[in-house]
Amino acid sequence: MKNKILVIEDDTAISDLICMNLTVAGYEVLAVFDGDKAEDAVLEKGPFDMALLDVMLPGKDGFELMETMKAHDIPVIYLTAKADVGSKIKGLRAGAEDYIVKPFEILELLVRVEKVLERTGKQKDVLEIGDVQIQLSKHQVTKKGKTVGLKPLEYDLLVLLAKNKNVAFSRDQLLNQVWGSDFLGETRTIDVHIGQLRKKLGLSGVIKTIPKIGYRLED
Amino acid sequence: MLAVLAILAATGIFGGTVLYQTANYNISQTISNYQGQVTSTAYVLEQEIRNNAPQGFGDETNKSFLQYTLRKHGGTDYMLFRNGKLAGNLTNYDVAGQGTMPEWTMKQAKYVIQRTDGHHILIMGKQFASSGEGIYDLVLVRDISQIYDDIQDQVWMLLLVYAGVTALAINMIFWVTKRLLRPLNELQWTATLISEGDFRRRVQVRTNDEVGKVAEVFNQMADRVERQVEELEEVSERRKQLLGSLTHELKTPMTSIIGYSDTLLHVKISKEQQKRALEYINAECKRLERLSGKMMSLVGMYDNEMIHFEEYPVQELLNRVEALERYHVAEHKMQLVMTCAVGTVPMDVDLMESLLVNLIDNAIKASGEGDTIDVLAVNNRITVRDWGKGIPPEEIPKITEAFYMVDKSRSRKVGGIGLGLALCKKIAELHYGHLEIESRLDAGTSISMVFDRMKNMDGSQEEMG
Numbered sequence: 001m002k003n004k005i006l007v008i009e010d011d012t013a014i015s016d017l018i019c020m021n022l023t024v025a026g027y028e029v030l031a032v033f034d035g036d037k038a039e040d041a042v043l044e045k046g047p048f049d050m051a052l053l054d055v056m057l058p059g060k061d062g063f064e065l066m067e068t069m070k071a072h073d074i075p076v077i078y079l080t081a082k083a084d085v086g087s088k089i090k091g092l093r094a095g096a097e098d099y100i101v102k103p104f105e106i107l108e109l110l111v112r113v114e115k116v117l118e119r120t121g122k123q124k125d126v127l128e129i130g131d132v133q134i135q136l137s138k139h140q141v142t143k144k145g146k147t148v149g150l151k152p153l154e155y156d157l158l159v160l161l162a163k164n165k166n167v168a169f170s171r172d173q174l175l176n177q178v179w180g181s182d183f184l185g186e187t188r189t190i191d192v193h194i195g196q197l198r199k200k201l202g203l204s205g206v207i208k209t210i211p212k213i214g215y216r217l218e219d
Numbered sequence: 220m221l222a223v224l225a226i227l228a229a230t231g232i233f234g235g236t237v238l239y240q241t242a243n244y245n246i247s248q249t250i251s252n253y254q255g256q257v258t259s260t261a262y263v264l265e266q267e268i269r270n271n272a273p274q275g276f277g278d279e280t281n282k283s284f285l286q287y288t289l290r291k292h293g294g295t296d297y298m299l300f301r302n303g304k305l306a307g308n309l310t311n312y313d314v315a316g317q318g319t320m321p322e323w324t325m326k327q328a329k330y331v332i333q334r335t336d337g338h339h340i341l342i343m344g345k346q347f348a349s350s351g352e353g354i355y356d357l358v359l360v361r362d363i364s365q366i367y368d369d370i371q372d373q374v375w376m377l378l379l380v381y382a383g384v385t386a387l388a389i390n391m392i393f394w395v396t397k398r399l400l401r402p403l404n405e406l407q408w409t410a411t412l413i414s415e416g417d418f419r420r421r422v423q424v425r426t427n428d429e430v431g432k433v434a435e436v437f438n439q440m441a442d443r444v445e446r447q448v449e450e451l452e453e454v455s456e457r458r459k460q461l462l463g464s465l466t467h468e469l470k471t472p473m474t475s476i477i478g479y480s481d482t483l484l485h486v487k488i489s490k491e492q493q494k495r496a497l498e499y500i501n502a503e504c505k506r507l508e509r510l511s512g513k514m515m516s517l518v519g520m521y522d523n524e525m526i527h528f529e530e531y532p533v534q535e536l537l538n539r540v541e542a543l544e545r546y547h548v549a550e551h552k553m554q555l556v557m558t559c560a561v562g563t564v565p566m567d568v569d570l571m572e573s574l575l576v577n578l579i580d581n582a583i584k585a586s587g588e589g590d591t592i593d594v595l596a597v598n599n600r601i602t603v604r605d606w607g608k609g610i611p612p613e614e615i616p617k618i619t620e621a622f623y624m625v626d627k628s629r630s631r632k633v634g635g636i637g638l639g640l641a642l643c644k645k646i647a648e649l650h651y652g653h654l655e656i657e658s659r660l661d662a663g664t665s666i667s668m669v670f671d672r673m674k675n676m677d678g679s680q681e682e683m684g
Contacts, residue, residue: 014471017482017499216485
């Protein structure tokens with residue numbers, strides 16, 4: 001079961017960009033291009049686990065739509081071109097969970113989406129990669145139904161890659177996200193852990209090495 | 220204040236002088252009187268003694284006679300000396316010492332004023348001789364303090380009056396000055412408030428005099444200042460908005476370009492998706508190019524040196540535009556019809572070309588296949604008319620705003636950035652004219668460049684005021 005996200009952005013190029021990346025990462029998306037359609041979608045095509053909302057919409061103000069979203073218990077991340085503190089405060093005060101300032105990088109978008117889903121408890125509990133299942137609440141990984149034992153860091157690494165399917169991470173990024181930025185060791189550790197994951201879960205064809213970049217879990 | 224002080228001083232000096240002169244006059248009059256008196260008394264005495272003096276009697280008899288005569292013709296103010304010795308004294312005074320008497324003459328009554336014990340004593344004397352019997356000195360001794368007292372009183376009076384008048388004058392000065400200063404203070408206070416930012420303040424015009432006029436003019440000036448500040452604030456506001464719009468217009472394509480390129484680098488997407496990503500990057504980059512091009516034009520138009528006016532035949536302008544737009548129109552399977560009924564107009568040819576091209580491009584975007592676009596030059600205007608989708612009435616005032624687009628998504632799809640009409644508006648202004656926009660939904664739109672300075676462009680340019 002995938003998380004369902006409503007994307008409300010009037011610029012077609014940006015809307016396509018977001019939808020494409022979210023879909024590839026493993027989410028289900030619906031795109032609308034103005035405020036009125038957004039309201040219709042919430043009523044007719046729900047339930048949504050989250051909404052990405054452009055503040056500068058034609059017609060209905062992005063801030064006005066907040067009320068609708070809140071009423072349906074849909075957490076909102078604002079998309080805004082305005083980086084000034086005033087706008088950010090206004091957005092957060094209006095009830096947004098987070099905001100992203102354009103232009104943004106894809107990874108940033110994905111991570112923020114993930115965090116909001118986590119915070120609001122909407123994140124799907126189970127991640128699937130082929131015949132591997134990860135139950136987040138229980139910290140349990142199974143392959144073909146049988147539990148597989150993973151070291152804590154291996155688990156974290158797997159979860160990170162699984163939550164961001166098809167997105168390439170550099171070794172540094174993986175190091176930062178999983179080990180924390182204080183780690184002084186070598187990036188070689190990553191390679192070792194990746195190797196372990198591949199072996200233990202038979203994911204050699206799934207966790208791909210991307211030359212000059214890093215690793216990517218593909219589906 | 221100085222004037223009043225001068226007047227007061229003059230008055231004082233005048234009064235003082237008058238008083239002094241009066242006093243002197245009084246005194247000299249008095250003395251004259253007494254001189255007259257002494258002279259005549261001396262004369263009478265001389266006669267008496269000459270005619271009636273007892274002969275051959277002793278000193279005592281003489282003395283008595285003299286005293287009697289003195290009393291009869293002189294009075295209690297007189298003393299008589301005979302050959303330097305006191306012969307009779309009807310006064311209350313004693314001679315202090317012989318030597319202190321001045322030398323009397325026969326010619327006229329001389330006098331001296333002696334101050335004793337706070338009194339002014341007039342001592343006047345005249346000599347006369349009588350029948351060889353000796354030299355007589357007739358001396359008048361009179362207390363004339365009264366005169367001096369009177370003078371003193373007058374001086375006090377003058378000083379009192381003077382002080383009173385001065386006090387009154389000073390009061391008046393203060394009062395008048397205060398009254399004069401009050402409006403000045405009000406002016407100052409109001410000016411301070413205005414300079415601190417309260418531009419709506421004004422002063423009250425209470426009188427019809429110079430001060431009143433200053434107040435009126437002051438208010439007019441304040442009006443101007445307030446209006447100016449408002450205008451500047453408006454301009455500043457508009458500029459901020461423009462900048463905000465511009466930033467937004469730049470960030471949007473950038474978001475696409477950065478996003479898609481980032482995706483292409485890191486994310487596994489299908490070949491189809493990759494192709495789409497590249498197409499988006501390409502399209503958005505071109506959009507940025509158009510945007511910067513139009514921005515440059517807008518900036519360029521503020522640099523008046525780049526504008527170059529000449530008398531140019533409108534027919535030729537239309538020909539050039541037709542040549543530029545020919546393929547564009549044909550591509551969309553539309554028709555372009557040009558009609559020119561006018562001669563020459565002073566214009567910057569490139570800018571006018573830009574304006575017409577812009578309007579025609581907009582017309583093309585609004586029209587459908589087979590539609591006609593008319594360009595008509597008549598009287599003092601050039602009109603571009605299309606029979607396309609029209610503009611909603613409430614949008615019409617907004618469409619000349621920079622970056623404003625009625626249908627954003629559709630405009631962007633066909634490459635619009637929303638600057639076209641803003642540019643046209645500026646071009647119109649530079650040609651001392653304005654744009655007129657008429658439109659009906661689903662019927663069509665006509666936009667005219669109106670040359671305000673010209674009644675008609677038929678070669679005989681009668682300029683309107």
